[in-house]
Amino acid sequence: AYENELESVTYLNILKNDDLLVETYLILVRICLEQQNYETADKYINEINSVWLKTKKISYNQKYKLATAIKLKKELKYNEAKTIVLSVLEDPYLTFDLEFLSLTELAGMTLYSILKFRSGEFNDLENIGLKLMQIAKHRNSIPVICSVAILLSRIKMVELQFNSAEKKLQEAHDLCVERNNEYFKKRIE
16 A cells, blocks of 8 residues: 555656645555654655645645644654644634544544543543534445444443444444445444
């Protein structure tokens, strides 16, 4: 995957497609962080920043901040990462995609904080999940709706609210049946 994304960078530079270039750099940041290659991840974070400085396009700055937060999270600097993600989420020009990515990162950080430090509330995580669900429904994304429904049901199970958990799963299951999505239907069953 890394080599394919790297090859894309060459072509996107030739085509001067900054939107896809920044998106590809963000993917490369994630790949490098998964491989614990922090130095190369920094290089791609800086590339995103360079494109932003050149173009001043707001979404590039948002992606730069998000990439920085993802790296900080990987370095276990959760408070710094959370502060950045929250600043991205406050941006009035935030796209649905970036809002979704930011909320997903925030959900991960919140869950980690709850499980590791016993700080935070499941209500916070549930509120993030409900926002994710709202975006997924707006986008009519069945896989995301089902994934978020599973997340919300797991939160309810941890809170020992089994009826609510079952209700969330049933809603997702019904949607999968209605839309003929066998993969998520089986995941839920």
